[in-house]
Amino acid sequence: MTIEAERAxxxxxxxxxxxxxxxxxxxxxxxxxxxxxxxxxxxxxxxTDALDRAGLPHRIxxxxxxxxxxxxxxxxxxxxxxxxxxxxxxxxxCDDPQRWTRxxxxxxxxxxxxxxxxxSDMKNGTLALLFAQVWLSRLADTLPxxxxxxxxxxxxxxxxxxxxYLVDHHPEVLGDCLLNSEPGAPTTIRFGEKGxxxxxxxxxxxxxxxxxxxxxxxxxxxxxxxxxxxxxxxxLPVAMEPxxxxxxxxxxxxxxxxxxxxxxxxxxxxxLNLGVVRGGAKVNMLPGDCRLEFDIRIPPGERSATxxxxxxxxxxxxxxxxxxxxxxxxxxxSSPNHPMVGALTDACVASCGFRPRAIASLAATDAxxxxxxxxxxxxxxxxxxxVAMPDEHTDIAEWIGVVKTLTLAAHAWLHAExxx
Ligand SMILES: [Zn+2]
Numbered sequence: 473m474t475i476e477a478e479r480a481x482x483x484x485x486x487x488x489x490x491x492x493x494x495x496x497x498x499x500x501x502x503x504x505x506x507x508x509x510x511x512x513x514x515x516x517x518x519x520t521d522a523l524d525r526a527g528l529p530h531r532i533x534x535x536x537x538x539x540x541x542x543x544x545x546x547x548x549x550x551x552x553x554x555x556x557x558x559x560x561x562x563x564x565x566c567d568d569p570q571r572w573t574r575x576x577x578x579x580x581x582x583x584x585x586x587x588x589x590x591x592s593d594m595k596n597g598t599l600a601l602l603f604a605q606v607w608l609s610r611l612a613d614t615l616p617x618x619x620x621x622x623x624x625x626x627x628x629x630x631x632x633x634x635x636x637y638l639v640d641h642h643p644e645v646l647g648d649c650l651l652n653s654e655p656g657a658p659t660t661i662r663f664g665e666k667g668x669x670x671x672x673x674x675x676x677x678x679x680x681x682x683x684x685x686x687x688x689x690x691x692x693x694x695x696x697x698x699x700x701x702x703x704x705x706x707x708l709p710v711a712m713e714p715x716x717x718x719x720x721x722x723x724x725x726x727x728x729x730x731x732x733x734x735x736x737x738x739x740x741x742x743x744l745n746l747g748v749v750r751g752g753a754k755v756n757m758l759p760g761d762c763r764l765e766f767d768i769r770i771p772p773g774e775r776s777a778t779x780x781x782x783x784x785x786x787x788x789x790x791x792x793x794x795x796x797x798x799x800x801x802x803x804x805x806s807s808p809n810h811p812m813v814g815a816l817t818d819a820c821v822a823s824c825g826f827r828p829r830a831i832a833s834l835a836a837t838d839a840x841x842x843x844x845x846x847x848x849x850x851x852x853x854x855x856x857x858x859v860a861m862p863d864e865h866t867d868i869a870e871w872i873g874v875v876k877t878l879t880l881a882a883h884a885w886l887h888a889e890x891x892x
Pocket of ligand 1: 627
């Protein structure tokens with residue numbers, strides 16, 4: 473079979489097996505896997521059943537017994553590159569079932585949609601990649617290289633026991649390129665994401681009776697001045713490789729369309745959120761302490777060191793303040809001109825009839841964990857409809873377009889790399 477004929481065969485299989493795919497998504501959604509608490513065993517069973525039915529070998533890697541990670545590799549019939557597919561099994565919890573019009577754990581299929589907590593983030597994406605693996609395995613004889621499907625159970629609480637554990641202890645999951653299917657929008661391919669720097673600043677002064685304002689500086693007033701000074705972070709110049717800057721400029725209109733106007737601007741700058749302010753005990757006391765917690769997001773192209781230098785300058789004027797870094801992940805990005813972006817673009821044009829834009833993502837995904845290990849990583853998925861909100865759902869027609877795009881892109885990338 474020619475590559476063209478294989479492509480047509482893949483599309484035919486996807487069309488023919490769409491009802492089975494939808495049934496599997498409903499079942500996967502009914503296997504509740506909210507994290508916390510993070511028991512994903514039943515949901516993992518849905519995936520291993522699907523692999524068993526396709527006759528594909530798999531193994532469980534479970535540093536936490538109730539949160540198994542699943543790895544399933546297939547080898548093609550000839551030499552080539554190694555593509556890794558990655559999704560997560562755990563989902564956000566559902567604390568407000570009374571605000572839903574559907575059962576959050578019912579996996580109801582109504583009017584071309586599948587409803588349920590986690591169906592969009594990201595049971596539909598994880599299942600799309602599993603099925604891509606199954607279809608590619610049927611063409612294994614002519615397939616170059618290797619495909620490793622990974623599904624992890626700790627994404628929503630940081631990844632320590634999921635993707636991070638896998639890449640640290642099982643380097644066979646690293647591969648030459650990663651395809652992840654977190655939701656975003658099918659009109660966009662995500663090649664990077666912002667970094668996060670979390671800070672706690674504590675301001676201490678002697679404090680005193682509120683009538684004796686001459687006796688002690690006020691920690692809350694100093695905090696107010698410091699908050700104003702901290703705004704300088706958002707005006708820091710941003711260094712960005714030309715190809716990243718170009719891609720983000722090209723994708724700006726689409727970013728604003730899918731994330732509301734302003735998103736493209738925010739993507740390309742340092743942002744500062746003062747998430748927590750805690751100071752003073754009583755209205756007639758002069759506060760002797762105040763704690764501020766900041767969340768700073770770092771654009772792709774930049775590093776946290778830029779912020780640290782600026783912070784040192786700002787805090788030099790506030791001797792009463794002490795700074796503590798409470799969290800850090802550097803921004804990560806892969807080349808927006810990587811061949812996988814081309815493969816996804818062509819596959820999307822062929823399956824959906826539109827050309828997606830390469831953009832960066834505002835939220836964090838496990839793709840960052842592969843990028844941090846030097847593996848180019850890309851995310852492509854459905855619209856994040858009502859993620860973490862009541863009535864989360866997936867539009868089946870849109871999802872099938874994503875399934876086709878991911879499958880064709882994986883197939884095309886492996887063949888193109890082998891021909892290089
Ligand atoms: Zn997710």
